[in-house]
Amino acid sequence: MVRITEQLIRKRSEHNELIIGTLEELSLHQEDIERIEHIGNWCRELKILLLQSNLIPRLENLNRLKKLEYLNLAINNIERIENLEALEALHKLDLTLNFIGELTSIENLRDNYNLRELFLTGNPCTDYPGYREYVITILPQLHHLDGQEITRSERLRASREFPTLRERIVQLEALHKIERDEQRVRVGQSIAEQEESVREPADDDEERKTTEFWQQKSEHCPETRNQMAKFSRRGKDRAAANVAEKPNELKRNRKLFAECGRPYSLNEARLKFEFRDEPDRYELDLHVYKYLDTSLVEVDVQPNYVRVTVKGKVFQLALKQNVQTDRSSCQRSQTTGHLLLVMPKVNPERIVKAASNKRNDSFKPTDAQHSKPSDLKGTVDIRNICSGINTPKSAQINEDEVPDLI
Numbered sequence: 267m268v269r270i271t272e273q274l275i276r277k278r279s280e281h282n283e284l285i286i287g288t289l290e291e292l293s294l295h296q297e298d299i300e301r302i303e304h305i306g307n308w309c310r311e312l313k314i315l316l317l318q319s320n321l322i323p324r325l326e327n328l329n330r331l332k333k334l335e336y337l338n339l340a341i342n343n344i345e346r347i348e349n350l351e352a353l354e355a356l357h358k359l360d361l362t363l364n365f366i367g368e369l370t371s372i373e374n375l376r377d378n379y380n381l382r383e384l385f386l387t388g389n390p391c392t393d394y395p396g397y398r399e400y401v402i403t404i405l406p407q408l409h410h411l412d413g414q415e416i417t418r419s420e421r422l423r424a425s426r427e428f429p430t431l432r433e434r435i436v437q438l439e440a441l442h443k444i445e446r447d448e449q450r451v452r453v454g455q456s457i458a459e460q461e462e463s464v465r466e467p468a469d470d471d472e473e474r475k476t477t478e479f480w481q482q483k484s485e486h487c488p489e490t491r492n493q494m495a496k497f498s499r500r501g502k503d504r505a506a507a508n509v510a511e512k513p514n515e516l517k518r519n520r521k522l523f524a525e526c527g528r529p530y531s532l533n534e535a536r537l538k539f540e541f542r543d544e545p546d547r548y549e550l551d552l553h554v555y556k557y558l559d560t561s562l563v564e565v566d567v568q569p570n571y572v573r574v575t576v577k578g579k580v581f582q583l584a585l586k587q588n589v590q591t592d593r594s595s596c597q598r599s600q601t602t603g604h605l606l607l608v609m610p611k612v613n614p615e616r617i618v619k620a621a622s623n624k625r626n627d628s629f630k631p632t633d634a635q636h637s638k639p640s641d642l643k644g645t646v647d648i649r650n651i652c653s654g655i656n657t658p659k660s661a662q663i664n665e666d667e668v669p670d671l672i
Contacts, residue, residue, distance in 0.1 A: 268298045270304050272308065278292060287310075292314070292315055292316065298495050300320070307330065312331050318340040318360070319341045321488075321491065322339065329351075335356065335358065337358070339360065340362035342364055343488035343492070345368065347366060350375060351374060351375075354379075358381075361386055367439065369401075369439060370436065375404075395438075396434060398411060398412075400428070400435055402424045403424045449485060453485055454489065460475075476500070520580070529568075530584065532580060532582050535579040537552055537554065539551060548609040548611065551604055551605075552607070554598070567609060570585050571585055574605065587611050590611070591609075
């Protein structure tokens with residue numbers, strides 16, 4: 267039996283930072299839950315509760331959810347509508363594909379004044395003649411029934427037929443109860459025989475009987491649905507046991523390092539990335555999925571490689587130069603979800619200085635371009651710089667205006 271636990275609710279509340287006291291939306295679908303419990307005590311601020319595709323047989327323990335607006339219990343084992351009177355804000359109720367045969371139980375929804383949409387498609391009660399007219403008359407607050415809008419003329423016509431309609435509905439309910447009791451006994455005997463034959467068989471015999479169970483014809487009832495869920499869990503447990511026995515055969519042979527210890531570069535998650543090699547640091551911009559929860563991302567920076575694990579898949583990048591792991595930083599964008607890693611290099615001053623000296627050496631002058639230092643001794647007479655050139659009179663230098671050189 268699958269129970270509703272605090273761990274399960276916190277697992278489904280990642281969008282609310284794992285806080286369940288202020289949770290407004292909770293989805294517990296496809297968990298094989300067999301009873302509604304604890305939700306009304308732990309999550310009183312809920313506005314949306316999704317419990318479809320479970321094995322819930324009864325509506326209960328929801329009376330404290332005063333703010334609940336949408337309740338989805340489609341594809342369960344519910345046979346009667348009850349215990350929903352206290353849901354004052356309930357606006358939409360979905361009970362599609364259940365086993366509700368007691369149509370008069372919808373009278374328990376009369377006090378839900380805010381109820382506007384009701385879905386009962388796929389229940390036995392929808393086959394009763396006059397089903398729609400009965401529901402429309404009992405629940406005048408409804409605007410839509412089974413996805414169809416309720417018109418004013420339809421409501422007036424249903425109210426005129428109601429006095430004789432209810433007696434007929436009660437008779438059909440009595441016949442359905444008799445058939446249901448007979449079905450319960452018949453299916454119970456069949457299930458007991460199956461359990462007796464499956465008990466402690468050999469492996470090949472178990473597989474054969476499981477195949478026969480899925481291929482045989484069965485009646486549509488809550489007992490059959492429970493039996494199908496049990497066989498499904500049994501198959502999953504058997505598959506998990508096979509994986510545990512032979513982990514090396516199914517697990518991919520992942521190599522992160524060479525025999526000499528050199529790290530490999532690999533991208534199992536197939537994420538896009540941008541890598542920048544700056545003089546003093548490395549920058550890695552990893553395009554992590556936008557809506558992926560940060561708790562599923564692990565970052566490990568080592569001197570000669572960086573590793574990011576995303577949902578168990580490894581992204582590893584080998585680095586040419588060692589980095590300072592204690593000064594490295596990691597940030598994630600709230601807009602794009604990208605992961606930015608900044609990794610300072612070890613001794614960046616030496617690297618920058620060496621690069622600068624290399625550039626300066628490439629521009630050193632040759633001996634043919636400049637004179638030797640010994641040729642530059644002595645003084646320069648600025649008065650004879652322009653000698654022998656026909657200089658305009660206005661541009662000639664006046665000797666009286668030139669100061670004596672010290």
